[in-house]
Amino acid sequence: MPFVDRDESGAIVGAFAMRQRPDQEWTDEWPEVGPTVPLKVSRYQALAALMQAGLLDAVTAWAHDPSTDPLHKLAFDTATEFARASSTMAAGAAALGWADAQLDDLFIAAAQIQA
Structure with missing residues (x-):
C-alpha cells in the first residue's frame, strides 16, 4: 500500500x-x-531549454535591459548553473509574465537535455 x-x-x-x-x-x-522539478540545471541546459522553447531572446533582452537588477544580469551572464528557487528566476519569470508552472516546465525540459 x-x-x-x-x-x-x-x-x-x-x-x-x-x-x-x-x-x-x-x-x-x-x-x-x-515529473519532479529539478532544483538546479546547468547553464547549458537552461539556455538550450530556453532556445528550444523560443524564449532565449526574450530572456536575454530582460537580462540586459537597463532596468534589470545588475545582480540578475550578472547571474544570467556568469552563472554555471541555475537554481529554480533563486531570486533571479523569480524576477525573470515575473518580468516576462510566466506562471510558476511555465518555469517548472522549463526546468523539467532543461534537465532532459544533454550536451
Missing part, C-alpha cells in the same frame, strides 16, 4: 512504498505523479 504526499491544493506530489512522515496518507493504488 503506497503512502502519498500532497501539496497545499491537495494534489499528490509524491508516492512512497513506506511511510516517511506521520502526515502521509495511504492509498489503495499507486498514483500517477508528475
